[in-house]
Amino acid sequence: MSVLTKPGLQELLADLRGYLGTEPPALSLPPAAYTAPELWELERERIFSRSWLLIAHVDQLAAPGDYVAVQIAGESVVVARANDGALHAMSPICRHRLMPLVEPGAGHTDAFTCGYHLWKYGLDGRLRGAPFMGGNKAFTPKDCRLPQFAVAEWKGFVFVNFDAAAEPIGDHLELAAPQFANFRIEEMVLVDSWSLEWRANWKVVMENAHENYHVLGLHRETLEPFMPGGSDIHVEHYSPWVLHARIPLAMPVDSETLELNEIQRTNGMVLLTFPSSAFIAFADQVVWLSFLPTAIDRVQVIGGVFTLPALAGTSEAVAQTQAAVTAMINEEDQQGLEAVQRGVSSRFAERGHLSPKEQPGVLAFYRNLAQALLGDETAGR
Numbered sequence: 092m093s094v095l096t097k098p099g100l101q102e103l104l105a106d107l108r109g110y111l112g113t114e115p116p117a118l119s120l121p122p123a124a125y126t127a128p129e130l131w132e133l134e135r136e137r138i139f140s141r142s143w144l145l146i147a148h149v150d151q152l153a154a155p156g157d158y159v160a161v162q163i164a165g166e167s168v169v170v171a172r173a174n175d176g177a178l179h180a181m182s183p184i185c186r187h188r189l190m191p192l193v194e195p196g197a198g199h200t201d202a203f204t205c206g207y208h209l210w211k212y213g214l215d216g217r218l219r220g221a222p223f224m225g226g227n228k229a230f231t232p233k234d235c236r237l238p239q240f241a242v243a244e245w246k247g248f249v250f251v252n253f254d255a256a257a258e259p260i261g262d263h264l265e266l267a268a269p270q271f272a273n274f275r276i277e278e279m280v281l282v283d284s285w286s287l288e289w290r291a292n293w294k295v296v297m298e299n300a301h302e303n304y305h306v307l308g309l310h311r312e313t314l315e316p317f318m319p320g321g322s323d324i325h326v327e328h329y330s331p332w333v334l335h336a337r338i339p340l341a342m343p344v345d346s347e348t349l350e351l352n353e354i355q356r357t358n359g360m361v362l363l364t365f366p367s368s369a370f371i372a373f374a375d376q377v378v379w380l381s382f383l384p385t386a387i388d389r390v391q392v393i394g395g396v397f398t399l400p401a402l403a404g405t406s407e408a409v410a411q412t413q414a415a416v417t418a419m420i421n422e423e424d425q426q427g428l429e430a431v432q433r434g435v436s437s438r439f440a441e442r443g444h445l446s447p448k449e450q451p452g453v454l455a456f457y458r459n460l461a462q463a464l465l466g467d468e469t470a471g472r
């Protein structure tokens with residue numbers, strides 16, 4: 092192909108199909124995969140409208156009335172805890188004349204009231220009041236409810252799926268659960284959290300999350316001494332939705348509070364869900380990240396750090412140092428990935444050869460991507 096001709100959608104899909112075979116090419120995606128609007132449209136339809144997306148931790152939704160709202164690939168979702176304790180994921184778009192009921196963010200309320208004409212919805216999305224609507228005989232208030240989405244909770248992580256009939260994700264996550272059992276994640280509490288915007292395509296961000304090779308360059312001062320970029324990572328591809336990676340640590344970690352096995356003492360234990368979340372457990376802490384695309388070249392990065400209650404707040408100085416280190420690592424990834432996004436837009440960009448150090452994770456991600464996009468063409472998903 093000429094460097095001046097961009098491939099169309101069918102050519103991109105044909106290249107993606109190559110990752111489904113038993114001997115996938117050890118090559119990165121075609122550069123246009125990160126910039127083509129047609130592929131982004133297909134991703135919105137076939138991936139983000141029907142996959143489980145990590146949007147919060149239950150600490151953010153502890154009490155009735157707590158809610159978290161996010162935008163994902165052009166669609167809004169709010170998750171709220173109702174008075175009966177149940178979580179509801181729903182579309183926060185007013186059923187009257189479509190004004191959004193909440194802005195992205197977290198908050199607490201007893202109802203969602205539309206700012207336009209004051210229609211009011213309960214925490215379960217049911218209409219509670221609509222001024223001066225009695226004269227409209229075609230309107231039945233009791234049938235008016237915000238569209239409901241699927242919601243799932245696993246070890247305190249809250250996932251939503253715009254497809255209300257989606258296959259539950261719990262069984263898939265449970266396949267990886269034994270690897271994380273000793274970390275007692277369900278007991279941990281949030282000690283740091285963030286919401287950032289990175290200017291990069293979501294796949295640039297996710298392939299980075301699937302490899303440790305980039306520690307050599309992007310994190311040479313911060314992570315390289317602890318998690319060397321030249322290590323061979325071990326990958327368990329449990330299902331199309333769940334992948335576990337072990338990143339060897341330079342030195343075994345010791346925990347006074349957790350009984351970790353040898354594998355857990357000598358590796359960063361990573362759980363990745365397709366399409367867009369990751370968490371890593373090491374020693375007494377877990378870092379979680381969710382990469383929610385807001386546009387073809389923008390990702391909202393939400394996440395946080397957890398530790399056991401006995402350790403949280405034991406030392407303000409240690410907590411501040413840990414938060415600063417995590418912020419620095421996030422900053423290094425952001426700088427690097429935003430630079431890559433400028434690179435993939437070059438007319439002279441081509442597919443690159445992948446190192447054996449990055450192939451296990453990155454090719455697994457590409458395989459999931461290809462399966463999700465090619466849909467019914469592929470068997471066994």
Ligand code: FES
Nearest residue numbers: 185187188205208
């Ligand atoms: S658009 Fe919400 S009350 Fe009119």
Ligand SMILES: [Fe+2]
Nearest residue numbers: 305309310424
């Ligand atoms: Fe990184």
